[in-house]
Amino acid sequence: MSNTYEFDHKQDIAWCPGCGNFGILAALKMALRELEKDPQQVVLTSGIGQAAKTPQYLNAHYFNGLHGRAIPPAMAIKASNPGLTVIAESGDGDTYGEGGNHFIHGIRRNADITNIVHNNMIYGLTKGQASPTTAEGMKTAIHIRGTFEEPFNPIAVAVALDASFVARTNIGDLKQTKEILKQAVMHRGYALVDVFQPCVVFNKLNTYAWFKEHTYTLPEDYDPTDRQAAFAKSIEEEKFPLGVIYKREDKPIFEECLGVYDANRDPLYTRYHNREKIVEVLDRYKGE
Amino acid sequence: MSNTYEFDHKQDIAWCPGCGNFGILAALKMALRELEKDPQQVVLTSGIGQAAKTPQYLNAHYFNGLHGRAIPPAMAIKASNPGLTVIAESGDGDTYGEGGNHFIHGIRRNADITNIVHNNMIYGLTKGQASPTTAEGMKTAIHIRGTFEEPFNPIAVAVALDASFVARTNIGDLKQTKEILKQAVMHRGYALVDVFQPCVVFNKLNTYAWFKEHTYTLPEDYDPTDRQAAFAKSIEEEKFPLGVIYKREDKPIFEECLGVYDANRDPLYTRYHNREKIVEVLDRYKGE
Amino acid sequence: MVKNKTFAEDVSIVFGGEAGQGIATIEQMCATILHKEGFHTFSVSEYMSRVRGGSNSTEIRVSNGKKNAFVERIDILFPLDCAVSGHLAGRISSDTLIIADETQSGKCAEAREVVRVPFLETAEASGGKIYLNVVMAGFVLALFEVSDSAADDFLKNKFGRKGEEVVKQNMEAVRKGWALGEKMRKEQGLQIVLERRDQEKSTVLLNGEMAISIGAVAGGCDFIASYPMSPSTGVFNGIAELSRDFDIAVEQAEDEIAAINMGLGAWYAGARAIISTSGGGFALMAEAVSLAGMIESPMVLHIAQRPGPATGLPTQTEQGDLNFVLHAGHGEFPRVILAPGTIEDGVVLTQRAFDLADKFQVPVFVLTDQFYMDMHLGAQSDMMPIEKYQKYFVETDEQYLRYKYTSDGLSPRGIPGFGKGFVCVDSDEHEENGHITESHETRVQMVDKRMARLEMIREEAILAELVGPQDFSTLIVGWGSTYGVMREAFEAVEKPGTAFLHIKQVYPLGADVLEYVGRASRVVVVENNITGQFADLLTKETGRKVDDRIVQYDGTPFSVEKLTEEFENLG
Amino acid sequence: MVKNKTFAEDVSIVFGGEAGQGIATIEQMCATILHKEGFHTFSVSEYMSRVRGGSNSTEIRVSNGKKNAFVERIDILFPLDCAVSGHLAGRISSDTLIIADETQSGKCAEAREVVRVPFLETAEASGGKIYLNVVMAGFVLALFEVSDSAADDFLKNKFGRKGEEVVKQNMEAVRKGWALGEKMRKEQGLQIVLERRDQEKSTVLLNGEMAISIGAVAGGCDFIASYPMSPSTGVFNGIAELSRDFDIAVEQAEDEIAAINMGLGAWYAGARAIISTSGGGFALMAEAVSLAGMIESPMVLHIAQRPGPATGLPTQTEQGDLNFVLHAGHGEFPRVILAPGTIEDGVVLTQRAFDLADKFQVPVFVLTDQFYMDMHLGAQSDMMPIEKYQKYFVETDEQYLRYKYTSDGLSPRGIPGFGKGFVCVDSDEHEENGHITESHETRVQMVDKRMARLEMIREEAILAELVGPQDFSTLIVGWGSTYGVMREAFEAVEKPGTAFLHIKQVYPLGADVLEYVGRASRVVVVENNITGQFADLLTKETGRKVDDRIVQYDGTPFSVEKLTEEFENLG
Ligand SMILES: Cc1ncc(C[n+]2csc(CCOP(=O)(O)OP(=O)(O)O)c2C)c(N)n1
Ligand SMILES: Cc1ncc(C[n+]2csc(CCOP(=O)(O)OP(=O)(O)O)c2C)c(N)n1
Ligand code: SF4
Ligand code: SF4
Ligand SMILES: [Mg+2]
Ligand SMILES: [Mg+2]
Secondary structure, three states: OOOOOOOOOOOOOOOOOOOHHHHHHHHHHHHHHHOOOOHHHEEEEEOOOOHHHHHHHOOOEEEEOOOOOOHHHHHHHHHHOOOOEEEEEEEHHHHHHHOHHHHHHHHHHOOOOEEEEEEOOOEOOOOOEOOOOOOOOOOOOOOOOOOOOOOOOHHHHHHHOOOOEEEEEEOOOHHHHHHHHHHHHHOOOOEEEEEEOOOOOOOOOOOHHHHHHOEEEOOOOOOOOOHHHHHHHHOOOOOEEEEEEEEOOOOOOHHHHHOOOOOOOOOHHHOOOOHHHHHHHHHHOEOO | OOOOOOOOOOOOOOOOOOOOHHHHHHHHHHHHHHOOOOHHHEEEEEOOOOHHHHHHHOOOEEEEOOOOOOHHHHHHHHHHOOOOEEEEEEEHHHHHHHOHHHHHHHHHHOOOOEEEEEEOOOEOOOOOEOOOOOOOOOOOOOOOOOOOOOOOOHHHHHHHOOOOEEEEEEOOOHHHHHHHHHHHHHOOOOEEEEEEOOOOOOOOOOOHHHHHHOEEEOOOOOOOOOHHHHHHHHOOOOOEEEEEEEEOOOOOOHHHHHOOOOOOOOOHHHOOOOHHHHHHHHHHOEOO | OOOOEEEOOEEEEEEEEEEOOOHHHHHHHHHHHHHHOOOEEEEEEEOOOOOOEEEEEEEEEEEOOOOOOOOOOOOEEEEOOOOOOHHHHOOOOOOOEEEEEOOOOOHHHHHOOOEEEOHHHHHHHHOOHHHHHHHHHHHHHHHOOOOOOOOHHHHHHHHHHHOHHHHHHHHHHHHHHHHHHHHHHHHHOEEEOOOOOHHHHOOEEEEHHHHHHHHHHHOOOOEEEEOOOOOOHHHHHHHHHHOOOOOOEEEEOOOHHHHHHHHHHHHHOOOOEEEEEOHHHHHOOHHHHHHHHHHOOOEEEEEEEOOOOOOEOOOOOOOOOHHHHHHOOOOOOOOEEEOOOOHHHHHHHHHHHHHHHHHHOOEEEEEEEHHHHHOEEEEOHHHOOOOOOOOOOEEEOOOOOOOOOOOOOOOOOEEEEEEOOOOEEEOEOEOOOOOEOOOHHHHHHHHHHHHHHHHHHHHOOOOOEEEOOOOOOEEEEEEHHHHHHHHHHHHHHOOOOEEEEEEOEEEOOOHHHHHHHHOOOEEEEEEOOOOOHHHHHHHHHHOOOOOEEEEOOOOOOOOHHHHHHHHHHOO | OOOOEEEOOEEEEEEEEEEOOOHHHHHHHHHHHHHHOOOEEEEEEEOOOOOOEEEEEEEEEEEOOOOOOOOOOOOEEEEOOOOOOHHHHHOOOOOOEEEEEOOOOOHHHHHOOOEEEOHHHHHHHHOOHHHHHHHHHHHHHHHOOOOOOOOHHHHHHHHHHHOHHHHHHHHHHHHHHHHHHHHHHHHHOEEEOOOOOHHHHOOEEEEHHHHHHHHHHHOOOOEEEEOOOOOOHHHHHHHHHHOOOOOOEEEEOOOHHHHHHHHHHHHHOOOOEEEEEOHHHHHOOHHHHHHHHHHOOOEEEEEEEOOOOOOEOOOOOOOOOHHHHHHOOOOOOOOEEEOOOOHHHHHHHHHHHHHHHHHHOOEEEEEEEHHHHHOEEEEOHHHOOOOOOOOOOEEEOOOOOOOOOOOOOOOOOEEEEEEOOOOEEEOEOEOOOOOEOOOHHHHHHHHHHHHHHHHHHHHOOOOOEEEOOOOOOEEEEEEHHHHHHHHHHHHHHOOOOEEEEEEOEEEOOOHHHHHHHHHOOEEEEEEOOOOOHHHHHHHHHHOOOOOEEEEOOOOOOOOHHHHHHHHHHOO
């Protein structure tokens, strides 16, 4: 019972019927269960949006913070207690729009966290504005002439930043999503999983059918360690490849580089600075 | 005299003797002069830092704003008056650190501006902290164990975002820098020029000699329109390629997509909304 | 069974249901048509932060006496799904008439007698469940004795884009609902006999969102960069919509920081920019507000408040950000805060915001809230004249200095490319020419120059509106969106020697306010927050202590009942 | 020629020169060694926002009477480059002794007689121009009759990393400079005869930066994420330096938004985090401050003020951000603002900040400024006890509710992974279990719960420090970094019936402050900004109007002379 991730009580879920978020929630719970992760050691962080409500719907710890700011607390939590499994989970707008700077610098920092992005190519919670990943030409209440920008390509950017784990899945394939989430959580270092997620209310273009039609699974023999090949995959446009697109195992990991875990791996909350040592430091500044 | 970009009075310059910024200033003035750009039609925007002081040292219009925020006002200025030549100029910390989100989304927006980044791989003005482009392992007062992150690769990110013009130069080669700046200013769309610039006080690693040794000029027959090749170039590590690394001519341009210049190209400041039309709009909401 | 129920003065009709059931359409439809028919109509909705499910409601209030406020009281409740939430349930009294679908069951039905009408069946017969909302709207229209074709134009407008078939089906559904209503009116004597007046028709029915949007355009707004955030998005939408008719550059920024820095760039280049956001988004703009202060840039910011801190209650209402807006940004510099109460205020003050910003080169805030954004109300055209606006920038000459010391204290604002001078603005402390300085003498002169504008603005302050006798002893003061409810409660209570003062320019306060509070023997401040932020400001600005504070901070707007009671209790 | 000049009470020695000439080293060296020798030493520097060139200066003040403040007066000026800037030039009087290099010329020499010493020649002889600063420091030490080897330890410490040769050359240079000083002392009778006391040696010589840094560590700080910004970077550096000796995670964030959101994450996970920034950087943190308010997270923020708005004067001083810090963040929630005046305050209040933050689960600000950051001063160890700190988080059980309503009003703070419960924090309004809610009842309860802590904090308020008679009629009030200068001026003026009150907990104000101002017949507030921000706050908090405001906003700290004059003028 302890690792069910289910609540004892009935939890009201604020998503629309048919929303792709349900699948992601299910896949995540399954992945964590199959990895036998103790929920008591799992922390989810999120921003604000429909996707960002996910942590509220599974029984684990969470830090549901500000729009666009899921990544910085996630990295700090990991740095403060590396024994925790930390997952930052938010929407495309949250992660790539408002939170874009943390996305790129979070990749560089490479804390051992998993970053799940519900990519519905729209701002769901605020009722259908374009997100960075919205298809060119989509009309919205604000983009009355349609968007004109090339959609943000998180996979290509992550590869360009030499991220340590870059994957994409389609929630239309729940099992694959679950498998890749498992790999991402197991991966040591920052792991991006961009999940294609239909928003059945506000995105009439990128539907379940559309995602199915516009994706394919990378072949078994695809080598995710080849950065150049990964870049080629990341800029394919007709159909988006699914799977682990790029991977590097050898990058320094944020929390390991802080120095505080060189001598022991106890979380910071268990430690106290030595009083005498502080007095000693003060004494260094004495005149005598 | 009108396009000299020189002041009548003696201008105190706050840079250190020998700083690479002097070269960039000179190259920019030369480029603008050779392009016969009327200074009265040139606006520079910048953030805060040593590099960001540049606009104060040449005789043109400027908007010297906030740290990290050179790009948004530049794009808005261009959108408000497309007849102006707009250049956003700042440091590596300013553009890729504090301003990272505007960098990535500015590329997508693709206003017809030039973005010059003085890349000294350090925070100069604040006295020598690591910037996103600082080499791995550099020790600073804050990074007492040395930085551990892989340096931010602006060229690779720009290529990943399919930027319309991506170039890198080394101010050790003033003439080449000037030539590329000219191309960047002439280019229609967002143009990034990342200029290697020695900070002679705080960066003892990336000196004039180091930059010379660690760069080479792209061959004449290099094709900057091949994105895949550009990516390969952008991740070379032994020596950094100099020149125009990537280029796309056909992307929609921000200010052209706003609709306000469809009928005429007059700057917004010349226009007034029609009073009667506003009354008409109000009347639509009448009950009668 | 209803049996002869008549509403002859004022009726409050509430629809409750889930997000996605089309309550907003009912509201829009009923309000628009009743207004067209000459009824005095006020409406406002409250909704949850979700796209489907949950429980939302809308109140449509029609009256003879220009009641422009939210009442707790529900005269007729139409539960669309009968899962009436705690909040709505609490508003149901023994006088509430509940009219629900026959097949529904649920809490609302348990407690009280419910009049059953085959809404769902009728909707299904009209083409499906999705017609439930228009069926119900048709039903309501019949109660007002409006013809069954009264909705036709509205439906054509609303659904025209979806094709003729859709319009036709909607018309049918309305007619069917109308017939049900007509039947109830006739057979059960449910009567709403309110006045229809031609002058109502001549008013302009707007919600707060459109009032601000139109006000902005009337103020010359030709640039908006914003980032979506409830409840401010409506103004972003509104201006985007107006950009079909007017030359306005509309850009959805990557974040709020970009939005306001774009706005400042636009003003610098001679455009007239506005930013629309809410508290949390505005929190990201504080640094750039300070920049506007330093570079003496005009800036117009619309802030639609919602209950905080942090994400708080995204779709509810509060006046909790006044202190923050007043002090946002490091360092010291003047600013202006305007807060509309009526729809007319929204148009007039936003228009004025552009003028003040441009003339005095300061950031000007239009401070609203969710309640104001979402209320629909008729406004009188003659109370919101659309004036030709003035652009204050100058053509520069060769000697141009952006921060010139002048006798009137304002440095003429040049823009790049217009004239022969260079326009240099700098976020550092600067000399007259805009170049960076670290001189202490210049510092003092520039601080003095920047600050001096506050008193100039104060002298031109927009007057507060006094309702009631001039020779009051008790003064009840409010600001912003509470206008309607305060006025109604004030008039209901009829306390002699009491007046109601509505502040429209919240900061800096004008001499009139100083004078009013100076001669009051008792000052009562009403506001929608916990600490009494405006009360504190009033004391700071006028030196007058506030005797009583009436506050509310549960996320809802004040109701007429609550304020009436509070006013009664003032003794 | 000097001819018998003796300083027997107090001497103010100023070095002026370009950035990059090593003035900071002179200051550090003289202050450290004079302090070691038992002299009461105070020093502070002012510098421009550039790395080379410009004109900087440092004042080293040595006194018998514990003078801990900046004086305009310069007794002895050492111009390193003789391009003494306007500001410094204005401080030169006919009493100022100017001692400059023989070969230099420039303004300072034109106006006044200058004593010439072959500093440069001596530096060149010691290995080059870069030794100029230590040569001069050696010269000064001789004037104090300190031995020529007194600097050896300091030099070993300072230059040890650069190799023995460098240390040796520096020692030589000091000795040569010392010899020049000794010569002047003996031959020209330039004497500084100040008291040396053992108890001075037992004090701890720190600047504000290190006081805050050490205070943080004493408060249990084990996490800092910040983004560099003058004048706050010193604390970031200081804590990074201390991380050599203590387990502290140090991270330079990509921006200020990341920094504070990391800080909140760290506290959530049980670490004790601080953020160090200045006004402009803090402006980017306002949204997350509001988040701290909502999720009831502890947070410690050090804000070093500099003159704004915007970039302003990056390396100068002001107390202009109080209002902003007080109100930053949308919505309503409690916070605490502490402002150290002395070095002891810096250590004690920062330590306390962690305790308050943790205990009451609120953001706590330590508000300093450039002047405070850069002043060096001896502090008494017994006035800054290092206490074992308490961590207030609890082990959770299965029923754990993060926002539980409790009788004492505080919900015990759990952390993930410690205990059996789940720790759920939410930026939306939430239920006791941390889950999102839109209930109006919960809203009110949660607002009340959050706000109630303000009064609890007030009850434990850190006492203000009263200097002077208890039975005052005039009360001169100051806060933060003005302590030293206010105290010196206050004591100089010796007005009967006047007392000086130094506020250390700026918000919320304690009952003691209320009591003090309540019985003053005249209240004067002194602060380093234009509008009198603390004066306004005092009125708001105590209801007492402020009679006089003494303000300064030119980017410089108050001088003893200026305040003495102002106090005299109070009549
Ligand atoms: C600072 C700030 N700006 C804006 C918002 C409003 N907001 C909430 S969610 C959201 C966008 C959500 O889009 P996305 O992240 O793609 O999530 P989705 O709802 O599509 O799952 C926005 C703009 C906010 N809460 N905070
Ligand atoms: C919001 C904000 N944060 C921090 C600073 C302090 N600051 C000024 S310049 C700078 C870094 C400059 O680095 P870079 O952009 O590389 O320019 P450089 O000085 O190296 O040319 C920083 C951190 C600031 N002015 N504003
Ligand atoms: S609006 Fe879209 S993303 Fe949000 S819950 Fe509904 S379907 Fe899902
Ligand atoms: S600090 Fe470095 S970047 Fe700045 S002016 Fe000096 S040499 Fe140039
Ligand atoms: Mg989305
Ligand atoms: Mg740099």
